[in-house]
Amino acid sequence: MDKAYAGAFVGRTHHFALRVYFEDTDVAGIVYYANYLKFMERARSDMLRAAGIDQRAAIKAGEGVYAVAEVQIRYRTPARLDDELVILSELKEVRAASALIHQRVMRGPEIVAEASVTAAFLSLDGRPKRQPRDWIERFERLKGEAD
Template sequence: MTQMPPPFVPGAFVGTAHHYRARVYFEDTDLSGIVYHANYLRFMERARSDMLRLAGIDQRAAMEAGEGAWAVTDLSIKYRRPARLDDDLLVVSTVEAVRGASVIIAQRILRGHDTLSPETLTDGQVTAAFLSPGGRPRRQPDDWVGRFTAIMNGENFPC
């Protein structure tokens, strides 16, 4: 009988931060074995998506109900050190601010997160706005504002 692998784990909240692990695969790298610059954004996007899902924010349901969708409206990133093939990375995401129609999330990608001196590879900050199906800014659901506020305050919230 074949044993099934454990279920997918979308990261976890540690205090006010969401921790998401990622591994660097060959497809993430360029010919030199270093992660291609745009792929850091992919790691960050996956971490943010799983953070929202874990917090009980159902983006798909909002889209399907015609309420709207998130769109990145501002992004800054600083590359400090390169990630390489087979690196075990940790993406740490924190909600910095929540407004009626947007949220600001800071993200850091670390290598050696299980050591006493992890290396910061990348720092980023993303502003995501909630948009109506017509593409106009729209207040995000009140429940979502409450969930983001709970994350910022390190509070437990219903998932």
């Protein structure tokens, strides 16, 4: 598996850095609200990759795929053009067919936005399916590092 990813785990928290580009903002130079979901999606994908989960191989093998089933997001303060952000992602709960992930978009010590995301594991025809056992074990180990 490719080891060239942008983020890394610090304890049980995955850190993913990015910069706000012009394309991420509205005419006032403020990040458009929907783009926070894109930033968080990139961070979650990178977190899985850093945990040793190969989503592309799982799709190719017909095992299944993650899809966001629910998001609760709170916007606290706007991010702006050229801001350096870090998305912190923590696995909060692991179930047979889903995982609950808490994510915070940070600008230095300031929380810009935060969300709770439920990622469901689905068969390729879109039905809920048990996650691969070794994935659940990896998630439980990551979750347990702070316990």
